Amino acid sequence: MLSKTVSLVTGSASGLGRATVERIVSSGGKAIICDLPSQSSLADSIIDSLGSDNVKFSPCDVTQSSDVTAALDLSENSGWGPVNCAVSCAGIATASKTLGRKGPHSLEMFSNVLAVNTVGTFNVIRLASERMSTLDPDDNGQRGVIINTASIAAYDGQVGQAAYAASKGAIVGLTLPCARDLSGVGVRVMTIAPGLFLTPLLAGLPEKVQEEMGKQIPCPRRLGDPSEFGKLVESIIENPMLNGEVIRIDGGYRMPP
Ligand SMILES: NC(=O)C1=CN([C@@H]2O[C@H](COP(=O)(O)OP(=O)(O)OC[C@H]3O[C@@H](n4cnc5c(N)ncnc54)[C@H](O)[C@@H]3O)[C@@H](O)[C@H]2O)C=CC1
Numbered sequence: 001m002l003s004k005t006v007s008l009v010t011g012s013a014s015g016l017g018r019a020t021v022e023r024i025v026s027s028g029g030k031a032i033i034c035d036l037p038s039q040s041s042l043a044d045s046i047i048d049s050l051g052s053d054n055v056k057f058s059p060c061d062v063t064q065s066s067d068v069t070a071a072l073d074l075s076e077n078s079g080w081g082p083v084n085c086a087v088s089c090a091g092i093a094t095a096s097k098t099l100g101r102k103g104p105h106s107l108e109m110f111s112n113v114l115a116v117n118t119v120g121t122f123n124v125i126r127l128a129s130e131r132m133s134t135l136d137p138d139d140n141g142q143r144g145v146i147i148n149t150a151s152i153a154a155y156d157g158q159v160g161q162a163a164y165a166a167s168k169g170a171i172v173g174l175t176l177p178c179a180r181d182l183s184g185v186g187v188r189v190m191t192i193a194p195g196l197f198l199t200p201l202l203a204g205l206p207e208k209v210q211e212e213m214g215k216q217i218p219c220p221r222r223l224g225d226p227s228e229f230g231k232l233v234e235s236i237i238e239n240p241m242l243n244g245e246v247i248r249i250d251g252g253y254r255m256p257p
């Protein structure tokens with residue numbers, strides 16, 4: 001049960017983030033949906049189904065410190081107190097070769113992917129951990145948990161994924177040092193590296209392509225269901241020994257070049 005969990009979940013109007021909010025709330029916790037203002041109608045539909053006592057929306061661009069701060073404030077101003085769980089799911093994916101037919105990779109595109117995926121994730125870690133540090137510790141001396149979302153592209157980046165793989169590799173890289181940095185205040189840091197999950201990110205691809213992708217997963221031979229990501233988030237929240245580690249959730253899949 002997550003009845004004591006007060007969470008902030010970025011990128012949670014959609015996909016893996018949405019499934020995380022649904023899991024946390026169905027297990028008794030509360031969640032602040034942090035997503036771009038353009039996603040407000042999707043956020044409203046989640047609030048309609050899960051209840052405004054349990055879920056609130058804070059329009060947020062994770063690269064903006066003032067937006068993340070406002071989301072953390074919303075939890076406190078709603079009477080929920082400081083968050084004790086922060087899950088980063090906000091992310092973008094691009095496809096562009098380092099040197100393509102039209103010339104070199106756009107530097108602006110590369111920087112933008114790193115800004116949202118990597119800098120946005122670190123922005124949440126640094127600001128959420130400050131709020132968690134004000135909480136009373138539990139019996140394990142712990143005050144909170146931070147869960148980041150990388151990708152198996154951090155390890156098996158494909159053609160056209162230099163920016164995306166770099167952004168996710170950096171999240172893998174910061175997991176242990178952030179866990180070490182925050183051990184003194186009793187905050188755990190974990191990262192999930194998903195394989196192929198059926199979210200709007202993939203649903204935009206032709207159905208045939210989706211089917212073929214699913215068949216490449218060794219076992220089970222299908223794309224992941226976002227609820228399976230939510231289940232892993234719940235396990236991480238509940239297990240005080242999980243810290244400073246990256247967990248792949250990919251059905252044994254390794255991406256080809
Ligand atoms: N779906 C998949 O198979 C996989 C997804 N991932 C990662 O999981 C995370 C979630 O992906 P999905 O749910 O599939 O994608 P999605 O596209 O359904 O959801 C991503 C959400 O992030 C939000 N977002 C984008 N930029 C933002 C910003 N600057 N500030 C705040 N919110 C922002 C979007 O509005 C969207 O609601 C991403 O980081 C993605 O890279 C990793 C591996 C596989």
Ligand SMILES: C[C@]12CC(=O)[C@H]3[C@@H](CCC4=CC(=O)CC[C@@]43C)[C@@H]1CC[C@@H]2C(=O)C=O
Pocket residue numbers: 093094095151152153161164194195196197201202205
């Ligand atoms: C993000 C991920 C890998 C990608 O880069 C693709 C994305 C699905 C949509 C895409 C379509 C394209 O034509 C270009 C590539 C991409 C952006 C994939 C969904 C899951 C993949 C991932 O992160 C795996 O770990």
